[in-house]
Amino acid sequence: MGIRLAALIRKEFLQFFRDRFVIILVAWAFMVDALLMGYSLALKPEHLALGVLDQDRSQRSSQLIQQLSATRYLDLAHWASSGREMNMLLDQGKVDVGVVIPASFSRQIDLGQPVRVQVLVDGTNSVVASIGANYVSAIILRHSRQVLIERSAIAPSQVAALPAIVGRIRVWYNPGLDATIYMALSGVLLDLMFIAIVIPAVAVVRERVAGTIEQLLVAPIRPIELLVAKMLPMAAVTFTGFVISLLEVVVIFGVPLQGSLLLFFTASVLFLFAAFGIGLSISTIAQNLQQALLASFFLVIPMVFLSGTMTPVDSMPAVMQYISYVSPLRYFTDIGVGIFFKGVGLAALWPRFLALFGFGFLLLTFSAQRLGRRLT
Amino acid sequence: MRRDPYFLGLSVVLPITMFFLFSHAVTLDVRDMPLAVYDRSRSQTARRYIDRFVSSGYFRLVAHVDDVGALNRMLGTGQAKVAFVIPQDFSRNLHNNRPAEVQILVDGSFPTTAQVIVGYIDAINASASQAVLVRYLERQGQRSSQLAIEPAVRVWYDPALKSMNYIVPGLYGVILLAFAPLLTALGVVRERESGSIHQIFVSPVRPYQFILGKTIPYCALMFAVTLVLLAVGIYGFRVPMRGNLLLFVALLAVYTVCTVGVGLLFSTLTRSQLGAILLALLGAMMPAFYFSGFLYPVEQLPAFVRYNCYLFPAYYFNRISRDIVLKGMGLQQIWPDVLIIMAYTSLLLVGASLRLKKKV
Numbered sequence: 001m002g003i004r005l006a007a008l009i010r011k012e013f014l015q016f017f018r019d020r021f022v023i024i025l026v027a028w029a030f031m032v033d034a035l036l037m038g039y040s041l042a043l044k045p046e047h048l049a050l051g052v053l054d055q056d057r058s059q060r061s062s063q064l065i066q067q068l069s070a071t072r073y074l075d076l077a078h079w080a081s082s083g084r085e086m087n088m089l090l091d092q093g094k095v096d097v098g099v100v101i102p103a104s105f106s107r108q109i110d111l112g113q114p115v116r117v118q119v120l121v122d123g124t125n126s127v128v129a130s131i132g133a134n135y136v137s138a139i140i141l142r143h144s145r146q147v148l149i150e151r152s153a154i155a156p157s158q159v160a161a162l163p164a165i166v167g168r169i170r171v172w173y174n175p176g177l178d179a180t181i182y183m184a185l186s187g188v189l190l191d192l193m194f195i196a197i198v199i200p201a202v203a204v205v206r207e208r209v210a211g212t213i214e215q216l217l218v219a220p221i222r223p224i225e226l227l228v229a230k231m232l233p234m235a236a237v238t239f240t241g242f243v244i245s246l247l248e249v250v251v252i253f254g255v256p257l258q259g260s261l262l263l264f265f266t267a268s269v270l271f272l273f274a275a276f277g278i279g280l281s282i283s284t285i286a287q288n289l290q291q292a293l294l295a296s297f298f299l300v301i302p303m304v305f306l307s308g309t310m311t312p313v314d315s316m317p318a319v320m321q322y323i324s325y326v327s328p329l330r331y332f333t334d335i336g337v338g339i340f341f342k343g344v345g346l347a348a349l350w351p352r353f354l355a356l357f358g359f360g361f362l363l364l365t366f367s368a369q370r371l372g373r374r375l376t
Numbered sequence: 377m378r379r380d381p382y383f384l385g386l387s388v389v390l391p392i393t394m395f396f397l398f399s400h401a402v403t404l405d406v407r408d409m410p411l412a413v414y415d416r417s418r419s420q421t422a423r424r425y426i427d428r429f430v431s432s433g434y435f436r437l438v439a440h441v442d443d444v445g446a447l448n449r450m451l452g453t454g455q456a457k458v459a460f461v462i463p464q465d466f467s468r469n470l471h472n473n474r475p476a477e478v479q480i481l482v483d484g485s486f487p488t489t490a491q492v493i494v495g496y497i498d499a500i501n502a503s504a505s506q507a508v509l510v511r512y513l514e515r516q517g518q519r520s521s522q523l524a525i526e527p528a529v530r531v532w533y534d535p536a537l538k539s540m541n542y543i544v545p546g547l548y549g550v551i552l553l554a555f556a557p558l559l560t561a562l563g564v565v566r567e568r569e570s571g572s573i574h575q576i577f578v579s580p581v582r583p584y585q586f587i588l589g590k591t592i593p594y595c596a597l598m599f600a601v602t603l604v605l606l607a608v609g610i611y612g613f614r615v616p617m618r619g620n621l622l623l624f625v626a627l628l629a630v631y632t633v634c635t636v637g638v639g640l641l642f643s644t645l646t647r648s649q650l651g652a653i654l655l656a657l658l659g660a661m662m663p664a665f666y667f668s669g670f671l672y673p674v675e676q677l678p679a680f681v682r683y684n685c686y687l688f689p690a691y692y693f694n695r696i697s698r699d700i701v702l703k704g705m706g707l708q709q710i711w712p713d714v715l716i717i718m719a720y721t722s723l724l725l726v727g728a729s730l731r732l733k734k735k736v
Binding site: 021024025028033036037039040041042043044045048049064090091092093109114115116117118119120121122123124125126127128129130131133134135136137138140141142143144145147148149152160161162163164165166167168169170171172173174175177178179181182202289290291293294297298301302305306308310311312314315316317319320324334337338341342344348 | 382383386390393394397398400401402403404405406407409410425449451452453454457469470473474475476477478479480481482483484485486487488489490491492494495496497498499501502503504505506508509510511512513516525526527528529530531532533534535537538539541542558562566649650651653654657658661662666667671672673675676677678680681684698702703705709
């Protein structure tokens with residue numbers, strides 16, 4: 001039996017590497033796609049275009065403007081000469097945030113009256129808009145504090161001792177708030193799923209369409225042997241590609257590894273089985289190649305978007321959050337983020353491991369049974 | 377085409393399902409972020425301070441805990457995204473007119489959301505700090521006992537800052553580029569595989585006539601699907617339509633032809649269904665998601681990504697779409713993008729005809 005199985009595995013390996021389609025897909029997914037994701041879906045909200053309409057043109061207003069443009073978050077891009085021009089700049093997207101300083105600005109400050117500075121934000125993208133609005137608000141409020149202190153004639157030596165609330169904000173897990181490393185890791189995880197679903201789906205259906213599966217049927221092999229022989233080359237290639245792409249994002253983007261690599265690979269194997277289960281299930285249901293591929297896309301795309309790989313699950317409406325529980329990628333993403341960024345271990349992640357194991361077990365049993373029934 | 381109900385069904389169901397899913401699942405809204413507090417001062421002042429954050433609507437108080445370990449655990453499991461550690465001397469310092477410190481921990485594991493959270497915290501904290509100073513000056517009998525400068529934020533185009541209003545106008549362009557080339561290329565290649573295309577080659581049909589004949593049914597189908605999406609977007613999801621609906625529908629039609637043209641060109645480059653799927657996947661579906669400004673404005677992305685975006689029609693159409701839908705712009709402002717889409721479409725159709733002619 002050992003020799004028989006070995007021969008079968010050899011045949012499957014040969015067959016696997018003859019397939020150009022599969023090779024291109026695997027190479028592209030693991031070599032290119034994760035990098036693309038790291039670059040193209042990582043927002044870096046810096047250098048937002050600031051537009052200023054200074055109706056006061058005083059020393060006070062230029063002080064404020066100077067403070068607004070002093071950080072790397074805001075670039076003074078345009079001076080508007082009228083409200084209409086400011087509107088136009090916002091319309092054309094040339095300005096992300098517009099600040100309108102009224103003509104009475106310095107006079108009101110000198111009189112001790114509160115003065116309003118208008119902050120106009122292009123709200124088309126909610127993320128960029130809220131970040132921009134908050135940058136500007138915080139800078140104006142700090143400036144306001146300075147003005148208050150200045151006006152109240154408090155001795156400079158006492159300023160540091162004035163009542164204030166100093167918020168020491170510390171960002172955990174990704175202190176640089178670098179979205180690239182998150183997206184790149186996400187890319188590696190979802191590419192593993194994509195490949196591990198598409199390849200078994202395609203391979204089995206093709207064999208069935210070509211009729212070669214009937215030849216195997218008359219050969220003295222048990223269905224389970226066939227399944228093992230079929231899955232082994234796929235698993236080997238997929239996992240190798242996965243490890244390469246993981247190395248790639250660690251080296252190129254500097255994705256940190258806070259937790260245990262061994263634990264992560266354990267999760268990856270469990271996830272691989274779950275994804276193979278999905279792919280094989282598709283292959284037992286689809287009639288032809290085209291159906292198998294379209295069904296794979298149909299499953300993969302929602303799973304990607306529902307799993308917190310591109311946008312956080314917590315932000316989704318409750319219904320979508322519940323739906324996301326049926327996606328193995330959701331658990332795998334939690335595990336990946338947990339181990340790589342947070343450095344947590346099995347104590348925090350075991351329910352996700354259990355879920356992955358359950359998925360893999362159920363799906364593989366289901367597809368093995370269906371495959372077995374077709375064979376016998 | 378009509379003879380294959382599976383194919384036809386898929387071409388309708390696939391885009392519509394994706395539209396529903398994306399418009400709801402792809403959201404970056406920061407609202408009700410779970411917040412945990414370790415208040416060592418146990419004071420009214422601290423409660424009022426935390427209240428400022430909760431009443432802003434961006435944060436939701438989920439737990440008061442009694443040690444730092446619990447905060448760490450909550451951040452680790454994701455039960456809390458933000459944690460405040462208020463030191464014992466917080467209210468005492470403020471009462472004695474001294475600065476007080478607060479430690480604020482933010483879960484940065486999803487960096488984009490964390491960035492927005494940090495921004496809100498910073499702004500709310502700055503305003504709390506200012507209020508403290510104002511009260512102090514008041515007690516000192518200063519004449520200027522009010523906020524000196526107040527930022528009055530006005531958000532344009534999408535005042536509620538719902539990310540759905542950004543995502544949905546972008547979805548029309550993304551979904552068309554993701555599925556129209558795939559379905560078109562597959563359909564045409566299948567026809568070729570079955571040999572029926574040779575009948576057409578021997579018939580006195582000219583290549584451009586053939587192209588038209590091929591394009592029209594796919595365009596009609598995809599356009600019909602897109603109109604359904606548009607209706608759902610406007611009436612179902614209440615995404616605004618500030619510009620001219622008719623203009624938008626007309627440009628949507630042009631863009632539909634463009635994406636079908638991409639599929640047609642792909643179909644002339646490959647002979648197998650697998651090749652068609654591979655081309656459509658790598659050449660259209662993936663770029664639709666990566667290089668269209670689907671999640672974030674292209675201007676905020678690295679230069680390398682920006683240059684890639686310029687290569688794909690979804691980028692131009694998404695600009696058009698957001699300009700019309702959210703900003704209410706007209707043809708006189710958006711004509712450069714319209715021109716690019718039209719030129720792109722013509723080039724694709726001419727290219728496909730030429731390739732086909734060669735084959736004949």
